[in-house]
Amino acid sequence: MSEPVTDRPDLIIVRPAPEMQLKSSPTRRRFRNILMRNIRAALDGIPHELTVDQGRLLLQTDEIEVAGKALEQVFGVASFSPVDVVVHEPDVASLREAARAHFTEVVRGRTYAVRCKRHGGPGLSQREVERQVGSVLDGPGRVDLGDPEIEVRIDLTEQGAWLFGRRFSGPGGMPLGVQDRAVNLMSGGFDSAVAAWYTMRRGVGVDYVFCNLGGATHENMVLNVAHRLASQWAHGDRPRLFVVDFLPVVADMRQRLPGEVWQVVLKRLMCRAAEVIARERKSQALVTGEALSQVSSQTLSNLNSIDSASDLPVLRPLIGFDKSEILSLARRIGTYDLCEGVPEFCALSNSKPLVSSRRGRIEAEEAKLDGGLLERAVLEAREIDLLDMDRAALAEPDVLIDTIPADAEVIDCQPPRRYRDWHLPGAVNMPPDELARRFRDFPADRHYVLYCLRGANAPVLAERMQRAGFNAHALRGGVGRLRRAWERRVS
Structure with missing residues (x-):
């Protein structure tokens, strides 16, 4: 008689990028070790245990959601799946019961398929497991072997049967550090x-x-x-x-x-x-x-x-x-x-x-x-x-601002032809070279707000003016952003 079904919220199956499996054994081992090093670095501060299981990795941790977010940003991870249920010493009957208890509501009103794969463990027929487990979910859900909304997966292993229904994508690629x-x-x-x-x-x-x-x-x-x-x-x-x-x-x-x-x-x-x-x-x-x-x-x-x-x-x-x-x-x-x-x-x-x-x-x-x-x-x-x-x-330097104060003098740093195309009403046109030469002659008791075509020259000039003792700022972004804001205001 099989042992009872056991929830297993602390295990994630991690699948390395398939391209790694094409390498020679020494290269594959080196790539895998680098991938494990990088996963451990991504999980810094999160208690965990990482082991090798044939061509994949097994990650044990109590912080499944946090670990999952980290795995999404580790190069070389193709996909990963948190294990939902473990059945110790499984047989077809216990797998049917585990699927009924855990996945009935998951598949309700949706299409599904059951996929079984052996990684060692009991000599059960994969086809029979798929057919029998799939049958207990038929009704709440509808079988679709071609393009199901939910895939209920069963991995038969030496440690028992692992059931899971979620598969998250990693970034793929190669583990960072396998190249120069x-x-x-x-x-x-x-x-x-x-x-x-x-x-x-x-x-x-x-x-x-x-x-x-x-x-x-x-x-x-x-x-x-x-x-x-x-x-x-x-x-x-x-x-x-x-x-x-x-x-x-x-x-x-x-x-x-x-x-x-x-x-x-x-x-x-x-x-x-x-x-x-x-x-x-x-x-x-x-x-x-x-x-x-x-x-x-x-x-x-x-x-x-x-x-x-x-x-x-x-x-x-x-x-x-x-x-x-x-x-x-x-x-x-x-x-x-x-x-x-x-x-x-x-x-x-x-x-x-x-x-x-x-x-x-x-x-x-x-x-x-x-x-x-x-x-x-x-x-x-x-x-x-x-x-x-x-x-x-x-922290952002105190140069950029998002709005123009009412008492500010506005300087448009666009080229003259761009100024003629569009400028903020009341703004004075002074291209960057001209402003850099002339700003020291400006009255020092006023607030100056600068803007330019794409938003890069204005902060540079505002910084120079600040260093010279002026109250100067640059409007965040370029003319496009300013024009959209102005048109929304007057519409």
Whole structure:
């Protein structure tokens, strides 16, 4: 006679990515050990026991829901299932009774199928178990073997029969750490964050290089994005963010080179900076978020001109993605809300950028620059341990505001033609270069609120004005956000 049915709320079956099973035995064992290390890191602070059971892992813990949330963010986990019921020394009758007691209400009014699989244990017929157990649920539910809403699964094991009806997806991919390292050129925007995630998903440890063109506010936004990637997805790793002050480098470029080449040359300089740091970190590649044809600098000829700046390979996981796909992925991985507030650096040049470039010309233009500025910027780069930060480091600087005070003087930092297209009524147009030259002559007893096309230049200028003693702030976001808010107000 079989022992009674026992609820088992403390066991999760974890299925590694099927691709791991295709490896040789030594490689498969190494990958599995790294996966187990990463799961343990994700479960830090949660009492648990993790063991190997044939080609899968068994996780025992009293905190099933919390552990499940962690498993959803461990690369190399294909899926997992909390076990609902255990039947010790099972036979068909006890399995029928267990299914009747636990799954009758689960399948009520829905289609279902029963799937049985043997992992050792009693020599019961899998087909007979499926037929007999399925029959006790027919009525409350309706059998559909092709595309059921609920799958009641029964695993026959040496420890008894495990019954479960839920299967949650993990991120798949390879365990983080089975490959070497790479350095991600992080802008804080949607693309670079998703590119970093996809690189980690293939087992690559990722560090980040941020070439700062936007001051403390921009750095804070990027820091929050990189911290979220590290804390939620880099289990088992210790990623770093390197902040390189690119303002002197850009100032030199703007003084010496024609505006049409700035975008391509700037990306080459960023690749050079990242390569130096990558070699210090013993990284094997650079990673960018570029997608072909998304912007003018991301054409084949321009990407070819950019790649020659580095001897390391440049990985572009998003090269064939549409923007809508990238945004969808950003929502999935949890960076959308942070990246939405991180604008691209706007108004770098009023000139029309090159859509097609020749490597020889770009290299000749770059040779006109003061190379010592780039070397010094990289030498003075700040290294931040993304997993060793307090909340104060992530707090937003006192530069951005969401509303315009009634007594503020509003300065529109768009190019003049954009100002003519649309501007906030009463705002004075003063492009970034002009404002940077003239703000010290402004009355010091007034409150100034700045906005720009995409929201990047305004915080930089507001920070400069604050350092000079002015009461200045930047409106969060760009003109699009401001215009929508204004139109809602007046409608």
